[in-house]
Amino acid sequence: MSLTPQLNHTLESLKFQLKDAFWALSSCICQESAKVKINGRTFKVVKVLGEGGFSFVYLVQDEHSGRQFALKKIRCPSGNEDVRQAMREVEAYRRFKHPNIIRILDSAVVQDPSGDGQIVYLFLPLYKRGNLQDAINANLINRSQFPEKEMLLLFKGTCEAVRAMHDYQAPIGTSTDPFSSRQNQSQHAKNTNHRRLSGEVGGRPVTHGEDDEDDEEDELFPQPEGDGDGGYSYHGAGSSRSTVPLVTKSRPDEGETIYDGDEELSRIQRDAARDNAHTGETELVPYAHRDLKPGNVMIADNGAAILMDFGSCMKARVKIENRSQALLQQDIAAEQSTMAYRAPELFDVKTGVTIDEKVDIWSLGCTLFALAYSHSPFENTQTTEQGGSIAMAVMNAQYKHPNSAYSQGLKDLIDAMLKADPQQRPDIHKVLEMTENAIRRLS
Ligand SMILES: Nc1ncnc2c1ncn2[C@@H]1O[C@H](COP(=O)(O)OP(=O)(O)OP(=O)(O)O)[C@@H](O)[C@H]1O
Numbered sequence: 405m406s407l408t409p410q411l412n413h414t415l416e417s418l419k420f421q422l423k424d425a426f427w428a429l430s431s432c433i434c435q436e437s438a439k440v441k442i443n444g445r446t447f448k449v450v451k452v453l454g455e456g457g458f459s460f461v462y463l464v465q466d467e468h469s470g471r472q473f474a475l476k477k478i479r480c481p482s483g484n485e486d487v488r489q490a491m492r493e494v495e496a497y498r499r500f501k502h503p504n505i506i507r508i509l510d511s512a513v514v515q516d517p518s519g520d521g522q523i524v525y526l527f528l529p530l531y532k533r534g535n536l537q538d539a540i541n542a543n544l545i546n547r548s549q550f551p552e553k554e555m556l557l558l559f560k561g562t563c564e565a566v567r568a569m570h571d572y573q574a575p576i577g578t579s580t581d582p583f584s585s586r587q588n589q590s591q592h593a594k595n596t597n598h599r600r601l602s603g604e605v606g607g608r609p610v611t612h613g614e615d616d617e618d619d620e621e622d623e624l625f626p627q628p629e630g631d632g633d634g635g636y637s638y639h640g641a642g643s644s645r646s647t648v649p650l651v652t653k654s655r656p657d658e659g660e661t662i663y664d665g666d667e668e669l670s671r672i673q674r675d676a677a678r679d680n681a682h683t684g685e686t687e688l689v690p691y692a693h694r695d696l697k698p699g700n701v702m703i704a705d706n707g708a709a710i711l712m713d714f715g716s717c718m719k720a721r722v723k724i725e726n727r728s729q730a731l732l733q734q735d736i737a738a739e740q741s742t743m744a745y746r747a748p749e750l751f752d753v754k755t756g757v758t759i760d761e762k763v764d765i766w767s768l769g770c771t772l773f774a775l776a777y778s779h780s781p782f783e784n785t786q787t788t789e790q791g792g793s794i795a796m797a798v799m800n801a802q803y804k805h806p807n808s809a810y811s812q813g814l815k816d817l818i819d820a821m822l823k824a825d826p827q828q829r830p831d832i833h834k835v836l837e838m839t840e841n842a843i844r845r846l847s
Contacts (some may be wrong), residue, residue: 440464440475442512442525447475456715458486463530473509476526483521487513489715490524496714497526500572500691504565506702506712531710536698536771540778552810553846555775560839561709562701563768567832569693570720570761573686690760692720694737696767697745698774716740720761730755744780745770748799748824762826765835769821776814777806781822799824813842 438449447464453474454461464475478493480486497508509527516523536558543549550558693700694716702710716736724730730753737750747766749759773781781803782794797803801824805815817838823829830838 439467440525442510442514447473449475472530474528474530476528478524478526479516479521480524481516481521487522487524492717493713493715494524494526496691496717500565500568500714502565502568504561504709504711505568506710528712531702531704533703533705535703536701536709536775539703540698540774544778549778549808550775552814553843555772556814556839556843556846557707558701558703558709559768559772559775560836560843562696562711562771563832563836563839565709565711566693566696566764566768567836569691569717570764570832572689572691574689576685576687690720691717692761692764693717693767694763695741695745696764696771697742697780698771699742701771720759720764722759724753724755724757724759727755733759741767743794743798744783746798747826748801749826751795751799760826761832762829765821765829765832766826768835769818769829772814772821773803773805773818776808776810776818781818811842811845813845817842 440447440449446467448467450463450465450472452460453463458480459476459478462475462477463472465472478486478490480490491511491513494508494511497506501507506528509529511527512525514523514525539550693711693714695713696711700711700713702712704710722729722733724733733753734750737746737753741750745767747763749757750763753759770780770782782797801822803822805818817835820830820838821835
């Protein structure tokens with residue numbers, strides 16, 4: 405019997421979740437923590453922080469320094485194509501450098517010890533206070549609500565992160581590579597991944613990222629203990645039972661590539677030459693996050709909102725020229741974003757339009773609504789009980805504000821973002837202006 409690709413995907417996902425759950429559970433039962441070894445450092449897996457379709461996020465502790473990190477483990481069962489998809493996320497983390505956007509400390513691509521494809525590990529700073537969805541859940545349990553000003557400050561931080569994406573300035577000469585369809589995104593990730601992992605870009609060595617900030621990151625992230633392997637280590641299957649055997653390649657030798665092939669090498673050289681040639685001038689290349697929701701905004705120790713999960717991020721403006729492009733965009737949105745936060749134009753993509761960064765403005769409207777009333781405007785039971793589906797409610801922008809003590813200014817801000825027609829929605833600058841005005845009125 406042949407299974408549909410979607411069913412196959414779901415089965416694969418279940419299989420990997422079971423494996424990872426077993427890994428986490430066995431370490432509890434054996435009273436012995438699972439361990440991961442990367443670049444000669446051993447990390448103790450303390451607990452699971454969260455999970456997605458093909459990924460688990462663990463709290464890990466560096467055995468040497470005692471420092472704790474969040475380790476995102478992305479399973480790539482089909483090999484290189486999945487790795488490229490995962491590396492798009494790494495690439496996005498490195499592209500946007502902003503106080504309200506999560507920073508990546510390191511990444512590694514390793515062989516899956518169980519033999520099914522590869523695993524991509526992302527090391528991220530640990531946010532112990534959890535995300536905005538956790539805070540919403542706590543409100544529900546405690547029958548409490550965010551104070552309006554605190555809520556608007558969290559929302560403002562989120563908007564500032566989004567503004568950094570919508571206003572992204574790319575160096576001229578590096579933004580011509582197509583990055584607006586899924587096929588092209590994969591290719592782009594493949595190219596940039598190679599550039600980063602294979603030694604030098606523009607005549608200078610590249611290890612983690614592109615600018616001076618990365619020196620700081622090098623200090624933050626534990627460095628390899630001198631096992632003399634230049635950052636490439638292999639820990640065979642014969643190592644201790646609780647240690648996950650890995651082949652790590654986060655810092656390969658110069659010229660070494662994760663993917664083989666002369667064609668790839670010459671592409672890397674072309675990319676490097678092109679980077680050398682660029683003049684330092686920049687041009688506006690807006691990016692959209694495409695999966696904004698409370699669960700993707702962490703809360704830092706100082707209370708700042710930190711945007712994360714860039715797995716769906718892409719160039720914002722996508723011209724839809726024919727039906728197959730429209731269906732592709734619809735499929736991508738269905739796979740990579742959450743229905744109750746998804747913009748109406750992504751439910752039924754029309755031919756002849758350009759999808760743009762206004763999809764994020766809609767999701768911001770849903771996010772602010774959820775902060776205020778503890779659920780998305782399109783996931784309350786009434787809508788479905790009345791017979792309408794979420795999709796219909798979204799496409800008609802059909803929702804109601806529950807009774808609350810929140811100001812009219814807050815309600816107006818939400819309503820401005822939740823316009824079915826993207827052209828009627830404010831841009832991120834206007835949203836920030838309205839948010840700041842609303843905060844000022846409360847002071
Ligand atoms: N740096 C971090 N610090 C603390 N917890 C984290 C961190 N990163 C992720 N988490 C937790 O792990 C969960 C899943 O993370 P993330 O959203 O990156 O995974 P995902 O597989 O892309 O999930 P989704 O399917 O929701 O998109 C988060 O909701 C959060 O609770």
